[in-house]
Amino acid sequence: MSTNENRDQFRPDGHENDHFLLTTVVGSYPKPKWLNRAKELFEDPDHKFDADDYDEAKDDAARLITQEHDRAGLDVVVDGEMRRNEMVEFFAHRIEGYEFNGPVKVWGHNYFDKPSVVSDVEYTDSWLVDEYEFTASVTDRPVKVPITGPYTLANWSFNEAYDDDDELTLALADLVNEEIEKLVEAGARYIQIDEPALATTPDDHAIVGEALEHIVADIPEEVRIGLHVCYGDYSRIYPEILEFPVDEFDLELANGDYDQLDVFKDPEFTADLALGVTDVHVAEAESVEQIEENILKGLEVVPPEQLVVSPDCGVKLLPREVAYGKMANMVEAARNVEAALDEERIDIERGAPTAAGN
Amino acid sequence: MTDYVSTTPGLFPLPDWAKDDLSDLKGHQKHDLISGDEGEEIESVYERARADVIEAQEAAGLDRVSEGQLRWDDMLAHPLAVHPAVDTQGIVRYYDNNNFYRDPVVEDDLEFSGDVGAELESAADLTDSPLQAILPGPYSLADLATDEHYGDDETFLEAIAEFLAGEIEAFPDHETLFLLEPSLVENAPDDGLDELASEAIDTVAAATDADVVAHTFYGPLEEKVYAHLLDADIDAVGVDFVTEQDQTLYNIQEYGATDDIALGLVDGQNTLVEDPEAVRDRAEWVFENLPVSEFETVYLTSNTETFYLPYATYEEKLEALAGAADLAEVKA
Numbered sequence: 001m002s003t004n005e006n007r008d009q010f011r012p013d014g015h016e017n018d019h020f021l022l023t024t025v026v027g028s029y030p031k032p033k034w035l036n037r038a039k040e041l042f043e044d045p046d047h048k049f050d051a052d053d054y055d056e057a058k059d060d061a062a063r064l065i066t067q068e069h070d071r072a073g074l075d076v077v078v079d080g081e082m083r084r085n086e087m088v089e090f091f092a093h094r095i096e097g098y099e100f101n102g103p104v105k106v107w108g109h110n111y112f113d114k115p116s117v118v119s120d121v122e123y124t125d126s127w128l129v130d131e132y133e134f135t136a137s138v139t140d141r142p143v144k145v146p147i148t149g150p151y152t153l154a155n156w157s158f159n160e161a162y163d164d165d166d167e168l169t170l171a172l173a174d175l176v177n178e179e180i181e182k183l184v185e186a187g188a189r190y191i192q193i194d195e196p197a198l199a200t201t202p203d204d205h206a207i208v209g210e211a212l213e214h215i216v217a218d219i220p221e222e223v224r225i226g227l228h229v230c231y232g233d234y235s236r237i238y239p240e241i242l243e244f245p246v247d248e249f250d251l252e253l254a255n256g257d258y259d260q261l262d263v264f265k266d267p268e269f270t271a272d273l274a275l276g277v278t279d280v281h282v283a284e285a286e287s288v289e290q291i292e293e294n295i296l297k298g299l300e301v302v303p304p305e306q307l308v309v310s311p312d313c314g315v316k317l318l319p320r321e322v323a324y325g326k327m328a329n330m331v332e333a334a335r336n337v338e339a340a341l342d343e344e345r346i347d348i349e350r351g352a353p354t355a356a357g358n
Numbered sequence: 359m360t361d362y363v364s365t366t367p368g369l370f371p372l373p374d375w376a377k378d379d380l381s382d383l384k385g386h387q388k389h390d391l392i393s394g395d396e397g398e399e400i401e402s403v404y405e406r407a408r409a410d411v412i413e414a415q416e417a418a419g420l421d422r423v424s425e426g427q428l429r430w431d432d433m434l435a436h437p438l439a440v441h442p443a444v445d446t447q448g449i450v451r452y453y454d455n456n457n458f459y460r461d462p463v464v465e466d467d468l469e470f471s472g473d474v475g476a477e478l479e480s481a482a483d484l485t486d487s488p489l490q491a492i493l494p495g496p497y498s499l500a501d502l503a504t505d506e507h508y509g510d511d512e513t514f515l516e517a518i519a520e521f522l523a524g525e526i527e528a529f530p531d532h533e534t535l536f537l538l539e540p541s542l543v544e545n546a547p548d549d550g551l552d553e554l555a556s557e558a559i560d561t562v563a564a565a566t567d568a569d570v571v572a573h574t575f576y577g578p579l580e581e582k583v584y585a586h587l588l589d590a591d592i593d594a595v596g597v598d599f600v601t602e603q604d605q606t607l608y609n610i611q612e613y614g615a616t617d618d619i620a621l622g623l624v625d626g627q628n629t630l631v632e633d634p635e636a637v638r639d640r641a642e643w644v645f646e647n648l649p650v651s652e653f654e655t656v657y658l659t660s661n662t663e664t665f666y667l668p669y670a671t672y673e674e675k676l677e678a679l680a681g682a683a684d685l686a687e688v689k690a
Contacts, residue, residue, distance in 0.1 A: 101629055101668040101670055101671050102374060102668030102669055102670055102671075103374065103377060103668065104371065104665075104666060104667060104668055105371065105372075105457065105665055105666075106456060106457060106458065107431075107449060107457060107458035107459065108384075108386060108387070108388070108390065108391045108431050109377065109380055109381040109384055109385070109386055109390070109431075110386055111377055111381075114668075116629040116630075155456075156456065158627075158628050158629040158630070159628065160628060160629060160630035200451070200456070201454075
């Protein structure tokens with residue numbers, strides 16, 4: 001059995017099977033209702049619930065959800081992004097050069113505080129080191145840090161200051177690089193760059209690749225860098241993305257029932273594949289058997305040592321017990337597939353296209 | 359002497375208070391979007407919001423006042439989305455934006471609806487300024503919709519044009535009509551259909567005595583599409599000089615222009631607010647590069663709708679447009 005040093009640094013001591021399929025999550029998790037209530041109290045000027053109280057509530061929520069991930073048996077955990085409101089706003093508030101002018105429409109009565117870049121973006125205080133250090137202090141398991149990627153940060157902002165969005169993307173990439181350096185100093189070994197905007201504008205894969213070169217500059221080899229992309233036409237970005245300097249691609253595929261799986265079979269998938277094995281748009285936990293079948297789909301693309309198992313996307317919009325059920329079943333399914341691999345009960349031809357009608 | 363007219367392509371952002379109120383009253387899901395038979399409480403929020411945006415346009419000093427299209431949850435697909443012969447289905451992307459609308463599937467004859475006419479009546483009651491009506495152009499509306507009734511592209515386009523013409527019959531007096539045709543840019547018609555797209559515009563334009571502007575945006579038109587558009591019986595073509603300049607300028611140099619023109623010079627999709635002087639200068643730059651001696655009327659407008667912007671920025675954009683038209687008028 002071949003090994004994968006970068007991935008296997010996260011293999012728990014005393015792992016029960018010879019094979020190891022790393023289990024993790026994309027990041028977001030449903031917030032406990034009391035945390036939303038605490039936020040309302042904090043935002044109510046007539047209430048005595050102050051910033052310290054709200055910080056304490058966020059710490060409590062982060063501890064709770066990290067340990068919920070722990071309990072589900074995930075090999076690498078996250079705090080469920082309890083301190084983050086939205087994936088662009090959270091970072092825009094921490095980056096010099098951004099300002100907010102009010103909510104804008106996405107669809108219907110769904111709005112988003114789309115920020116404006118009004119001057120050169122600059123790095124001041126760390127964005128995520130406190131979050132990482134807290135999470136790492138409440139679990140013995142390795143912690144992954146999701147960061148919204150520069151392309152998405154640029155694309156989902158108004159650009160008032162840079163000649164074009166590519167220039168803004170690269171400027172933001174340098175800030176992400178600075179943040180990762182700080183995180184690595186603090187002990188982080190697993191970073192995930194989230195670029196959902198890439199799937200909606202696939203012609204821009206070149207600038208995303210260039211931004212990633214900026215992001216990983218001078219970051220030590222052993223630090224695992226993943227890229228999360230979701231809900232798009234992958235044939236328009238593959239195989240080009242294989243050139244990206246990342247260890248792992250985290251892809252949503254369960255939602256489309258693996259109808260895009262063949263895209264990744266030719267040419268050969270040379271990176272690690274973090275395969276989405278549960279659909280975050282179905283408010284019911286898939287059975288262990290179903291998830292086992294989904295994991296086997298991943299083995300059609302990569303050998304076991306290159307496979308990571310994770311949900312399609314952040315699970316924050318699901319009911320909390322469903323989110324937990326999906327994770328617990330996912331871990332159980334991964335362990336079952338590992339055992340089956342150990343016993344050589346799995347026979348899958350890698351790279352073969354899916355038969356018609358399957 | 360050229361008459362400079364400051365205006366917009368409509369589809370404004372809701373005032374922030376109305377965003378909150380309508381979120382609470384209507385909800386956030388697909389089935390919560392506008393249906394056309396809203397109750398009194400929701401209608402009264404829209405009435406107050408409409409009054410706000412009309413007041414904002416008057417305060418800025420715009421030469422044309424629009425109703426605002428604040429009820430158009432589905433943006434340019436709205437006139438079909440509220441139609442009884444249409445089933446609204448999945449949420450689909452609105453052009454290349456991070457915005458979405460319900461796919462309107464046409465399942466029966468598109469008979470008269472009166473929805474947009476009723477909005478305009480309400481607006482007319484609120485202002486004495488010259489009123490501007492806004493509609494999707496027939497080609498764009500057909501492009502945004504799915505046809506399961508008429509059978510082929512040509513028949514469907516014609517039916518959409520007839521439908522829009524019928525709606526206009528019920529409009530109150532209006533000074534101008536903007537027909538928004540972004541699909542002519544984003545999904546340019548193939549050979550044959552480009553000519554029909556212009557004929558469809560004729561059908562719609564013939565239904566009003568007002569000046570008609572066929573406004574295009576998100577980039578330049580292909581030259582053939584531009585040439586066909588000039589054949590349509592309209593007063594002005596509207597072009598987007600924010601997104602792109604060279605091809606658009608080339609089209610006008612090569613094929614000429616309508617007697618009037620609408621220049622999209624203010625960015626409807628960026629919070630950077632232009633100075634009126636800069637807008638005026640951009641208009642002059644266009645004229646310096648054109649062989650046309652003089653336009654009768656020049657509409658100064660944002661290139662796109664403004665619902666992409668925060669409300670406060672939208673108000674500032676109106677002021678930039680009105681200011682630019684005033685400056686240009688003085689100079690001319």
